[in-house]
Amino acid sequence: MLPTREKAQLMSASEIDRTLVRLAHEILEKTADLEKLAFIGIRRRGVPLAQRLAAKIEALENRKVPVGILDINLYRDDLTTVDVKPVVSSTEIPFPVQNLDIILMDDVLYTGRTIRAALDALFDHGRPARVRLLVLIDRGHRELPIEARFIGRVVQTTDTEIIEVKFQEIDGMEKVLLVEKSAAEAV
Secondary structure, three states, X not given: OOOEEEEEEEEOHHHHHHHHHHHHHHHHHOOOOHHXXXXXXXXXXXXXXXXXXXXXXXXXXXXXXXXXXXOOHHHOOOHHHHOOOOOOOOOEOOOOXXXXXXXXXXXXXXXXXXXXXXXXXXXXXXXXXXXXXEEEEEOOOOOOOOOOOEEEEEOOOOOOEEEEEEOHHHHOOOEEEEEEEOHHHHO
């Protein structure tokens, strides 16, 4: 783990939940046919995001939204710099994506490279009718022409800052932090 120091807590557990309620309503408002709606979370923190939003929509509409899990490790353009032997987890999409309205989900949108890899991985499973992107945090600094359709919060950051999303399911805590790389790492 990179040495960092916490600068600020951007969201508490209750703020994350309120944001997800708003996003669920926004998805419902902007989706014409709920029968064709499906969520796919990018492994790791996109998965609890997709699962939680599916539960919120089910509570609001009494309709289950299928949820899939997408592992993008083998699709990354920085694969050789990540690790000698990258950890590959399974992709679990228990429904055909063909002709569905897919909402692809991740915790933080930064350069756009993760989303590019996710689109490559997703299209290996079929051709959806439409793919929209939902992120909890958009921090800017795009390197590719990728934008989210649904955004929890926009946070302006510097190149030395990192957004850390902590979900109970993965991290045992619930918050969003702004942290800064140590001086040695920032170079």
